[in-house]
Amino acid sequence: MKALSKQKWLEFIDRMIKEDAGEVIGVKAKGSRFHFSPLDAAADLRLDYDITLLPPKKELLPTCESLLEFDISQPFDVQVKKEDQKKILVGVHPYDMVAINMMDRIYLDTHVDEHYEIRRNNTTIIVSDILNIPDRAFCGSLGTHVVDTGYDLLVTDLGDTVVIAVGTDKGTELLDKYASPRDATDSEKGDVENLRETTGSSYTRKMADDYNWSEVLKENYEHPIWDENARKCLSCGSCTLVCPTCVCYDVEDEMELNLVKGKRTRTWDGCLLKDFTLVGSGETFRESPMERYRHRYYRKGLYLPQRFGFVACVGCGRCATQCLPDIADPLEVMNALAASSMEEKKELPIPEVEVQGIKEELLLPVSATIMQKHKMNDLETLYTLKLDSGKKLEYEPGQFVEVSIFGIGEAPISISSSPGAETFELLIRRLGDLTTAIERLMPGDKVGIRGPFGNGFDTDELEGNNMLYIGGGCGLAPLRSIINYSLDNRKDFKDVTILYGCKDPDSQLFHSDLDRWEKMEGVDLFTAVDSCPDGQCWDGNTGVITTLIPKAKFDPKDTKVIIVGPPIMYKFVIRDIKALGVPDENIIVSLERRMKCGVGKCGHCQINGVYVCLEGPVFNYKDIKELPEAL
Amino acid sequence: MKPRVAFFDFASCEGCQLNVINLEEKILDLISIVDVVTFREAMTERTDEYDIAFIEGSINRPMDEEKLKKIRANAKVLVALGACAHTGGVNKLRNQWPVENVKKEVYGDADIEGNPLFDAFQTKAVDECVKVDFYIPGCPIDRNEFARMVTQIAMGRTPKLPTYPVCVECKKNENICVFEYGEFCLGPITRAGCDAICPTNGEGCDGCRGYLDDPKMNAAKDVMLKYGITLDMMMKKLNMYNYKKEGY
Numbered sequence: 001m002k003a004l005s006k007q008k009w010l011e012f013i014d015r016m017i018k019e020d021a022g023e024v025i026g027v028k029a030k031g032s033r034f035h036f037s038p039l040d041a042a043a044d045l046r047l048d049y050d051i052t053l054l055p056p057k058k059e060l061l062p063t064c065e066s067l068l069e070f071d072i073s074q075p076f077d078v079q080v081k082k083e084d085q086k087k088i089l090v091g092v093h094p095y096d097m098v099a100i101n102m103m104d105r106i107y108l109d110t111h112v113d114e115h116y117e118i119r120r121n122n123t124t125i126i127v128s129d130i131l132n133i134p135d136r137a138f139c140g141s142l143g144t145h146v147v148d149t150g151y152d153l154l155v156t157d158l159g160d161t162v163v164i165a166v167g168t169d170k171g172t173e174l175l176d177k178y179a180s181p182r183d184a185t186d187s188e189k190g191d192v193e194n195l196r197e198t199t200g201s202s203y204t205r206k207m208a209d210d211y212n213w214s215e216v217l218k219e220n221y222e223h224p225i226w227d228e229n230a231r232k233c234l235s236c237g238s239c240t241l242v243c244p245t246c247v248c249y250d251v252e253d254e255m256e257l258n259l260v261k262g263k264r265t266r267t268w269d270g271c272l273l274k275d276f277t278l279v280g281s282g283e284t285f286r287e288s289p290m291e292r293y294r295h296r297y298y299r300k301g302l303y304l305p306q307r308f309g310f311v312a313c314v315g316c317g318r319c320a321t322q323c324l325p326d327i328a329d330p331l332e333v334m335n336a337l338a339a340s341s342m343e344e345k346k347e348l349p350i351p352e353v354e355v356q357g358i359k360e361e362l363l364l365p366v367s368a369t370i371m372q373k374h375k376m377n378d379l380e381t382l383y384t385l386k387l388d389s390g391k392k393l394e395y396e397p398g399q400f401v402e403v404s405i406f407g408i409g410e411a412p413i414s415i416s417s418s419p420g421a422e423t424f425e426l427l428i429r430r431l432g433d434l435t436t437a438i439e440r441l442m443p444g445d446k447v448g449i450r451g452p453f454g455n456g457f458d459t460d461e462l463e464g465n466n467m468l469y470i471g472g473g474c475g476l477a478p479l480r481s482i483i484n485y486s487l488d489n490r491k492d493f494k495d496v497t498i499l500y501g502c503k504d505p506d507s508q509l510f511h512s513d514l515d516r517w518e519k520m521e522g523v524d525l526f527t528a529v530d531s532c533p534d535g536q537c538w539d540g541n542t543g544v545i546t547t548l549i550p551k552a553k554f555d556p557k558d559t560k561v562i563i564v565g566p567p568i569m570y571k572f573v574i575r576d577i578k579a580l581g582v583p584d585e586n587i588i589v590s591l592e593r594r595m596k597c598g599v600g601k602c603g604h605c606q607i608n609g610v611y612v613c614l615e616g617p618v619f620n621y622k623d624i625k626e627l628p629e630a631l
Numbered sequence: 632m633k634p635r636v637a638f639f640d641f642a643s644c645e646g647c648q649l650n651v652i653n654l655e656e657k658i659l660d661l662i663s664i665v666d667v668v669t670f671r672e673a674m675t676e677r678t679d680e681y682d683i684a685f686i687e688g689s690i691n692r693p694m695d696e697e698k699l700k701k702i703r704a705n706a707k708v709l710v711a712l713g714a715c716a717h718t719g720g721v722n723k724l725r726n727q728w729p730v731e732n733v734k735k736e737v738y739g740d741a742d743i744e745g746n747p748l749f750d751a752f753q754t755k756a757v758d759e760c761v762k763v764d765f766y767i768p769g770c771p772i773d774r775n776e777f778a779r780m781v782t783q784i785a786m787g788r789t790p791k792l793p794t795y796p797v798c799v800e801c802k803k804n805e806n807i808c809v810f811e812y813g814e815f816c817l818g819p820i821t822r823a824g825c826d827a828i829c830p831t832n833g834e835g836c837d838g839c840r841g842y843l844d845d846p847k848m849n850a851a852k853d854v855m856l857k858y859g860i861t862l863d864m865m866m867k868k869l870n871m872y873n874y875k876k877e878g879y
Binding site for chain 2: 030031032033035053054058063064231232233234235236237238241242254255256257258259267268270273274275289322324325407408432433436437440
């Protein structure tokens with residue numbers, strides 16, 4: 001451990017500011033409160049602060065940042081925007097350092113977010129021991145009033161002396177370059193230990209006893225507290241915005257007023273906000289304020305622990321302080337739940353899926369050309385695309401890509417072709433701005449593609465089985481990729497039965513595939529429409545998809561059943577095939593949610609703890625049947 | 632062909648159109664993507680041939696309503712510009728009293744009987760008279776939001792307003808909540824998009840951008856009561872830009 005006199009410590013900070021070590025950002029007063037802000041002089045630094053309004057996450061994941069810049073007057077002109085400015089954060093409290101360590105896990109896990117990575121690598125963090133405890137904090141109970149990793153330097157302001165522990169080589173270099181510290185004395189080291197111990201025991205707000213957050217939450221999914229508190233909730237998202245471990249984001253394209261240049265920006269988002277889960281079809285998956293209110297606690301106390309092994313709350317108390325109705329305090333909620341655990345346990349497990357980290361730029365689309373465009377009906381069009389790199393898109397049936405038009409936006413679209421060809425096919429329904437804009441494109445035009453993403457159908461496990469495919473509406477698009485895969489590799493599969501239902505005859509998709517399947521030997525195809533309105537023509541089955549199930553001849557004990565359709569369909573189809581004796585593990589579904597980033601960061605596609613973009617969209621029913629948000 | 636754009640004003644201070652002019656050098660970009668064909672506040676030329684009509688102001692007289700209906704018939708896209716057009720704005724405050732009383736208060740014994748210029752009815756927002764395609768809220772409008780909306784319309788996008796409250800932008804700006812220093816604020820129920828300009832400058836939000844589609848009114852009232860705001864103060868504030876006869 002090193003030490004500097006107070007005077008020398010201030011000189012150290014001033015030298016960093018003046019000698020261009022990078023942008024020095026420290027804790028300063030803002031009215032009666034504090035914030036991280038660029039320092040002009042060491043004298044403005046307030047190591048005696050209790051807490052900052054926003055956590056230092058804003059320096060690593062800015063409230064708004066530019067990801068890409070593009071020029072739409074060109075066929076495909078896009079550049080990644082990266083910030084490479086060096087920053088030194090001074091005065092980060094241990095709990096915020098713990099939170100940054102968690103953020104590192106989220107943003108640098110499996111798929112590495114390069115925008116975050118560059119900023120993180122360019123940031124030097126000087127942690128400061130806590131001198132004043134804010135009213136609503138409870139770090140003592142979580143042990144987050146101290147931190148032993150992540151920082152470059154850790155300083156303790158003892159009044160006349162500042163004691164400095166070095167965490168990394170980066171920290172040593174900084175210290176050697178801008179200061180000449182002496183070794184800390186044993187008595188100073190003792191003072192630091194005492195200060196930390198005193199801090200730890202000074203929190204008046206504490207966990208009622210030593211319960212495990214995840215275990216408590218497992219027993220309280222239906223607890224009345226969720227509804228009681230949600231009634232008072234403004235759904236304003238403040239609790240998530242000020243939270244150091246809430247790191248979800250949204251992405252938006254913005255054009256300059258000349259309509260030539262634009263950028264893709266990323267901004268903070270929060271799961272308490274109403275449209276967080278909104279998908280193109282207009283559906284939201286956590287519609288009630290209660291579900292959104294509850295989700296925040298489960299994400300922190302159960303879902304992130306399941307995934308990463310840490311409770312994503314550091315006890316800073318910012319949410320409690322900034323929530324006007326005062327219902328956002330995790331300590332109060334957890335203490336109340338722990339005192340009255342009342343239900344049978346819900347494990348809410350995350351299925352284990354092996355995810356290969358993506359090596360390329362995560363957020364940069366590559367260009368692809370529309371080779372063919374085939375209108376299927378008023379709303380749906382099938383596009384054949386080819387990557388301009390000349391490489392084949394390597395994908396599995398059931399995976400999806402993110403399709404971009406710069407200046408409009410990006411949306412997840414499932415791949416509907418069987419892998420192997422030089423081209424790939426996407427069925428796109430005209431629903432929102434992006435899909436409307438795609439419909440205006442012609443062969444030869446370009447779109448951006450990211451991916452493929454997600455967990456597709458496990459073809460190895462499916463091979464050698466009888467197959468029953470059940471598709472509803474647009475669900476035939478992803479289903480077609482695995483149907484055609486099994487027919488392309490016909491000898492590897494036993495009997496194939498296909499059930500397909502749609503709203504009315506005009507909305508029927510993939511006619512040429514349907515004709516081909518009908519004629520193939522060893523393939524049984526049954527189709528139905530919900531109804532046939534006047535003016536349309538239909539002489540087949542009329543009724544919802546479940547009316548086809550009794551017609552299908554299949555061995556319920558020895559058939560893999562794959563179901564893809566609109567959200568409402570799953571419940572009824574699964575009920576009927578289970579009644580026939582199909583075991584849970586033979587049922588496979590593909591689910592749609594708002595897969596905004598595709599790489600498990602933005603948070604929008606979560607079904608309880610599951611990321612649809614990582615563990616899905618294809619799931620084995622047995623793995624998700626216990627998840628209340630799934631079906 | 633570039634879309635032809637026209638600006639019209641009804642009962643308003645014309646501050647929203649002024650904010651369009653305040654785009655300054657960006658105006659040049661604007662006129663590179665649209666043809667401004669009618670804009671009384673900025674030019675003398677005028678025409679009835681236009682694609683996009685921006686309407687500022689609330690509707691207060693039969694003659695105004697007639698004129699608005701003609702604009703609607705001429706325009707492919709009609710945009711309500713600013714609070715008066717969007718919600719009726721502060722003009723709607725007079726709907727608290729019968730029209731006759733208001734006229735008496737303002738004009739006294741002056742002879743206005745039969746004069747169409749004074750034939751006021753209860754104030755209406757633009758969408759109480761004709762169909763509105765898009766809204767650009769605020770008192771005044773935020774010129775950056777105006778620019779964003781125009782680019783989105785020109786790109787064929789549906790311009791979308793935030794569906795979250797002002798608190799989101801206020802938190803991102805790292806403000807001290809105005810409730811903390813005794814101000815009172817409609818931010819939690821008001822549609823964001825202004826970058827929380829009032830709270831950022833120390834004033835509580837007056838709700839000029841209109842309330843959210845599903846404002847958490849009861850929760851907001853509880854908060855205001857908790858902070859010692861009387862019902863009378865609350866109603867005055869709630870009514871300022873969003874007067875509703877039936878209350879909240």
